[in-house]
Amino acid sequence: MKLEGIHHITCITGDAPGNVHFYAGTLGLRMVKKSVNQDDPTIYHLFYADEKGSAGSDITFFEYPGAPRGRAGAGMVHLIVWRVASEQALDFWEQRLTEAGVIPKRANGSIRFEDPEGLDLELRVVETSEDPLIADHPEIPKEFALQGFEGVRAYTADPDMSHSLLTDTLGFVADRDDRFVSRGDSRSSFYAYDRAPGRGLQGAGTVHHVAWASTMEEHEAWRERVAGAGMDVTPVIDRFWFRSIYFREPSGVLFEIATLGPGFDVDEPLETLGEKLTLPPNFEHLRDKLEDILTPLPDPR
Ligand code: ZN
Numbered sequence: 086m087k088l089e090g091i092h093h094i095t096c097i098t099g100d101a102p103g104n105v106h107f108y109a110g111t112l113g114l115r116m117v118k119k120s121v122n123q124d125d126p127t128i129y130h131l132f133y134a135d136e137k138g139s140a141g142s143d144i145t146f147f148e149y150p151g152a153p154r155g156r157a158g159a160g161m162v163h164l165i166v167w168r169v170a171s172e173q174a175l176d177f178w179e180q181r182l183t184e185a186g187v188i189p190k191r192a193n194g195s196i197r198f199e200d201p202e203g204l205d206l207e208l209r210v211v212e213t214s215e216d217p218l219i220a221d222h223p224e225i226p227k228e229f230a231l232q233g234f235e236g237v238r239a240y241t242a243d244p245d246m247s248h249s250l251l252t253d254t255l256g257f258v259a260d261r262d263d264r265f266v267s268r269g270d271s272r273s274s275f276y277a278y279d280r281a282p283g284r285g286l287q288g289a290g291t292v293h294h295v296a297w298a299s300t301m302e303e304h305e306a307w308r309e310r311v312a313g314a315g316m317d318v319t320p321v322i323d324r325f326w327f328r329s330i331y332f333r334e335p336s337g338v339l340f341e342i343a344t345l346g347p348g349f350d351v352d353e354p355l356e357t358l359g360e361k362l363t364l365p366p367n368f369e370h371l372r373d374k375l376e377d378i379l380t381p382l383p384d385p386r
Contacts, residue, residue: 086306087256089269091234092298092327092343093132093143094165096204099152099289101129101380103201108133108144109385111185113222113230116359116385117349122147123324126368127378135218135233138349138358140298140327141272142218142233147293150380154203158285160337162239162292165204166195166275168211168232177229178208202290211235215272236264236275237295240285241336244278250334251276254314255297267297278336296329296341304328307342325365326351359385 098104109116117138122130129148132138144165157163169175175196182189182198190197195209208231218233241247244263251257257265257276264277276295285291299307304321308330311318318332327343334340349358362379364372 086303086310087269088267088307088342089298089300089345090141090267090272090274091237092140092296092341092345093134093145094162094234094237094295095145095147095293095341097152097155097287097289097291097293098131098146098148098202099150099154100202101131101146101148101150102382104131104146104148105382105385107185107201108146111181111187113220113225114142114144115220115222117143118326118363119359119361119382120363120365121368121375121379123365123368126364126371126375129379129382131382132349132359134349135220137218137355139218139233140343140345141274142220142231148380149289152289155286155288155291156203157205157240157291158283159240159242159281160333161285161287162237162295162338163205163279164207164238165292166207166209166235166237168213168217168235169208169230170217170228170232171210174229175208175210177226181225200290204290204292209235233272234274236277237292238277238279239336239338240281241278241338242281244336246335247278250314250316254310254316269298272298294331294339294341296343298345299342301328301344301346304330304342304344311342 114133117134118132120130122128132145134143179189187198197207219230251265257267264275316332322329329343331341
């Protein structure tokens with residue numbers, strides 16, 4: 086049984102319109118689902134990904150309107166790394182980000198920058214045989230587009246705490262750069278730690294959780310394995326576009342294991358993903374009320 090790298094990463098924004106402008110506009114991702122938080126349907130849950138809404142490219146945001154900025158600390162992911170194809174792609178992004186008022190920090194093979202709410206992001210040149218997960222954007226040539234996640238870095242008070250869970254239970258492999266790699270049949274992602282600068286504060290511009298991808302068939306077995314390792318894991322929750330379990334890994338980072346399917350096109354056609362507010366069937370009766378409460382969003386395309 087192997088996890089297929091990162092499924093999605095979920096973060097917090099206090100400004101949904103600005104969030105759409107940055108992720109669907111500046112970074113050129115496709116909004117593949119505009120929905121509500123299934124645990125609090127009065128707030129948005131926005132999903133950005135490649136053209137098909139693939140796992141491995143999906144960054145999602147809960148919107149708490151006006152939420153103050155948080156800061157990453159122990160038990161939180163603090164950096165999200167995307168793949169790009171080449172140094173020429175970095176040249177393109179250095180210019181595009183600068184024109185968008187973002188300050189890019191170029192280093193060998195990568196660019197670091199912050200989103201408008203202070204979330205740390207990186208684009209890194211990665212040579213891989215894995216499929217590039219690309220969205221179409223009129224201003225971004227395909228060869229320069231973001232290609233899906235390479236990995237995330239988290240803060241911990243003590244990296245040894247999580248070693249056994251990550252390797253023995255979840256099947257990650259520790260590599261020479263002190264990273265843990267989840268490698269499935271079609272996709273891989275890294276997970277790595279940095280020493281925590283102090284206590285974190287959940288808020289706008291922070292990561293809420295990271296989800297790892299499982300096949301539909303193996304999902305229940307993953308739950309049993311995680312529970313068997315002593316983790317306090319939720320029952321399987323049907324998120325409609327995928328099924329999920331959640332637990333905190335020993336360093337405190339909230340992990341999810343989510344299924345590769347049924348997918349975002351189960352309830353709207355691939356061609357028009359994310360254009361209208363989509364509600365899971367048991368929330369449909371709240372549509373009129375929710376459309377009044379939720380902040381109007383710009384059309385990302
Ligand atoms: Zn999630």
